[in-house]
Amino acid sequence: MSSAPLQPILRPHPPSSISSFSSPRRTQPSPRARPCRLAAAREMPWPHVLTVAGSDSGGGAGIQADVKACAALGAYCSSVITAVTAQNTAGVQGVHLVPEGFIRKQLNSVLSDMSVDVVKTGMLPSVGIVQILCESLRKFPVKALVVDPVMVSTSGDSLSDPSTLTNYRDELFAMADIVTPNVKEASKLLGGVSLHTVSDMRDAAASIYKFGPRYVLVKGGDMPDSSEAIDVFYDGKEFIELRGHRIKTCNTHGTGCTLASSIAAELAKGSTMLHAVRVAKNFVESALDHSKDLTIGNGPQGPFDHLFRLKCPPYNIGSQQRFNQDSLFLYVVTDSRMNKRWGHSIEDAVKDAIEGGATIVQLREKDAESREFLKAAKACVEICKSSGVPLLINDRVDIALACNADGVHVGQSDISAREVRELLGPGKIIGVSCKTPAQAEQAWNDGADYIGCGGVFPTMTKANNPTLGFEGLKTVCLASKLPVVAIGGINTTNAGSVMELGIPNLKGVAVVSALFDRECVMTETRNLRSILTSALCSV
Ligand SMILES: Nc1ncnc2c1ncn2[C@@H]1O[C@H](COP(=O)(O)OP(=O)(O)OP(=O)(O)O)[C@@H](O)[C@H]1O
Ligand SMILES: Cc1ncc(CO)c(N)n1
Ligand SMILES: [Mg+2]
Structure with a gap:
C-alpha cells in the first residue's frame, strides 16, 4: 500500500440549485489542491x-x-x-x-x-x-x-x-x-x-x-x-x-x-x-x-x-438506461413528406436535428414501407446512440423491437401503453398522446413514462386535431403524474411562451414542421434550443 502524503484537492462545483440549502460552512472550498494527470477530465x-x-x-x-x-x-x-x-x-x-x-x-x-x-x-x-x-x-x-x-x-x-x-x-x-x-x-x-x-x-x-x-x-x-x-x-x-x-x-x-x-x-x-x-x-x-x-x-x-x-427478457438487457425526463426538453418528430419536400433523408434530418441540440427523437413515418422504415430506423438508432439521444418509434412496436429503439410513442387509437409495456419490457421508454386528465391518468396506470399533450396551437401536421390552448395544456399537466411534453403548432415564435408557463412537470416541447419543413434543420433546431433555454432561465 502506498504511504505517499495525501494531496489536498480544490474542486470547482458545477452551478447548481443545491446552494439553496447548503450551509456556508459546507460550501467553503476545502483547502485541497491536487496534481492530476487528467486535470481536464477530472473537472x-x-x-x-x-x-x-x-x-x-x-x-x-x-x-x-x-x-x-x-x-x-x-x-x-x-x-x-x-x-x-x-x-x-x-x-x-x-x-x-x-x-x-x-x-x-x-x-x-x-x-x-x-x-x-x-x-x-x-x-x-x-x-x-x-x-x-x-x-x-x-x-x-x-x-x-x-x-x-x-x-x-x-x-x-x-x-x-x-x-x-x-x-x-x-x-x-x-x-x-x-x-x-x-x-x-x-x-x-x-x-x-x-x-x-x-x-x-x-x-x-x-x-x-x-x-x-x-x-x-x-x-x-x-x-x-x-x-x-x-x-x-x-x-x-x-x-x-x-x-x-x-x-x-x-x-x-x-x-x-x-x-x-x-x-x-x-x-x-x-x-x-x-x-x-x-x-x-x-x-x-x-x-x-x-x-x-x-x-x-x-x-x-x-x-x-x-x-x-x-x-428483463434477454433482448432488453444492455440496451437502455432508465428514462431521464430532461430528455423531453427539445423533442423532435420526423416527417417523411417534409423530408422529401426538402430532399433530406431521414438519417440526415435526424443527424442535423441532433447537431442542432435535439434531446430526443421520434421517427413518425406514416407512409413509409415497413422494410424501408426499418432500414432507416436502424441507421437512426446508431446515430442517436452515438450522441446519447434516445430514439423512439411512433406506433410501430414491431419496428422498435427490430431496431432495438429506446421506446415507442402511441396515440389514443393505437395499442395501449400497457400492452406496449408487456411487449417492450420495463427498460424501454413509452409515451402516450393525451388530451384530457382522464387519458393522462390512464397513461400513468398503464406504466407510460411521459405524455405528449396537444395540439397546443393549431397545426397543419395533424389534420382534425382539436386545439387545447394554454388552458387545456395546464389542466392536463396539473392532472398528470407523468412528465409532459407539449406538442402541436409549436415553433420558434411561440415555443418560449410555452416554457414560460412555468408548469413544473412540463419538461419540453415537441416539434415537427418548425424544424423538418425547413431547408436547414440544424439552424432551426439550434435557434429553437436557444429560445427554450432562455425561456427556461427566465421562469
Ligand atoms: N408498500 C409501500 N408502497 C409504497 N411506498 C412504500 C411502501 N413501503 C414503504 N414505502 C415508502 O418507502 C420509503 C421508505 O420508508 P419506510 O418507512 O419503509 O422506511 P424504513 O422503515 O426506514 O425502511 P427500511 O428500514 O426497511 O429500509 C418511504 O417513502 C415510504 O413511503
Ligand atoms: C445494514 C443495514 N442497514 C440498514 C438497514 C435498515 O433497513 C438494515 N436492515 N441493514
Ligand atoms: Mg430505515
Whole structure:
C-alpha cells in the first residue's frame, strides 16, 4: 500500500440549485489542491455520493441498497463500511462492528482523494463512529449531508447502540441537511412518543427539526395499512404530505436506505431538496411496484430490484438506461413528406436535428414501407446512440423491437401503453398522446413514462386535431403524474411562451414542421434550443 502524503484537492462545483440549502460552512472550498494527470477530465461534474453505512449480506438494504440506488439514478457511489451484518429475509442473525480506527481510515481514503458531493449515512452503530464521522465532515466539507437514522431493522433487530441517540441528536443532526427517520425511529428520537396518525408525524417532524437539520422527512412506510404511503416533509415553515400509492408487496426490505441514498443522488445531481425527495419517493414506489412478485429468500420481508433488470427478457438487457425526463426538453418528430419536400433523408434530418441540440427523437413515418422504415430506423438508432439521444418509434412496436429503439410513442387509437409495456419490457421508454386528465391518468396506470399533450396551437401536421390552448395544456399537466411534453403548432415564435408557463412537470416541447419543413434543420433546431433555454432561465 502506498504511504505517499495525501494531496489536498480544490474542486470547482458545477452551478447548481443545491446552494439553496447548503450551509456556508459546507460550501467553503476545502483547502485541497491536487496534481492530476487528467486535470481536464477530472473537472467533469460526476455526481458522487459517499455512503457511510453497514453491509447487508442479503443485499437488500444498507450499503448494497445505497450502491444500487445511486447506480439506478445516475450517481457514482463510494462506500465506508461501518459494520457487517449477517442478515437475510428472515432478520438479522449477527452484527460485526468494523473497528473505529479502520472506519476513520476508510473515510480519510475516500474524502482526501475523491470529489464527494453528498454524504449519506445509514447504520452508525456506536458513539465513536458518529464522532469520527462528524470530525471527518468538518475536515472535508461536502455539499450536503443526508442522515438516515437507522436504529432498528424492520424485522425488529437492533442496529445501533441506544447510547448513540444523544450523539445523533446533538452532533450529527446539527450538521445534516435532511434526516429521514421512519415512525419507529422518530418515536425513539423523541423519547418514546407514540405516532399513529399523519398529524403525529407532523408533530414529530417539527420536534426533530429543533435538533438542527435543515429539513426533516418522517417516513410512513410502517404506518398502519392504508391505500397510500404517506411521508411528511418539513422545512421549518411548511409541512408537505408526500402521498404515493402503497404497493401491496412483502418486498420492502431496504426502502429506507434506498430512499435516503436516492435523495443523496438527486442532490449530488443538483436538485433542490424537495425535488430530490419527490424523485426518490417516486423511484422507491416504481421499484416496489416492479418487484411485487419477485421471490428472493423464504423470510417475511424480501428485497426489491433497484435496477429494473431481473425480470428483463434477454433482448432488453444492455440496451437502455432508465428514462431521464430532461430528455423531453427539445423533442423532435420526423416527417417523411417534409423530408422529401426538402430532399433530406431521414438519417440526415435526424443527424442535423441532433447537431442542432435535439434531446430526443421520434421517427413518425406514416407512409413509409415497413422494410424501408426499418432500414432507416436502424441507421437512426446508431446515430442517436452515438450522441446519447434516445430514439423512439411512433406506433410501430414491431419496428422498435427490430431496431432495438429506446421506446415507442402511441396515440389514443393505437395499442395501449400497457400492452406496449408487456411487449417492450420495463427498460424501454413509452409515451402516450393525451388530451384530457382522464387519458393522462390512464397513461400513468398503464406504466407510460411521459405524455405528449396537444395540439397546443393549431397545426397543419395533424389534420382534425382539436386545439387545447394554454388552458387545456395546464389542466392536463396539473392532472398528470407523468412528465409532459407539449406538442402541436409549436415553433420558434411561440415555443418560449410555452416554457414560460412555468408548469413544473412540463419538461419540453415537441416539434415537427418548425424544424423538418425547413431547408436547414440544424439552424432551426439550434435557434429553437436557444429560445427554450432562455425561456427556461427566465421562469
Ligand atoms: N408498500 C409501500 N408502497 C409504497 N411506498 C412504500 C411502501 N413501503 C414503504 N414505502 C415508502 O418507502 C420509503 C421508505 O420508508 P419506510 O418507512 O419503509 O422506511 P424504513 O422503515 O426506514 O425502511 P427500511 O428500514 O426497511 O429500509 C418511504 O417513502 C415510504 O413511503
Ligand atoms: C445494514 C443495514 N442497514 C440498514 C438497514 C435498515 O433497513 C438494515 N436492515 N441493514
Ligand atoms: Mg430505515
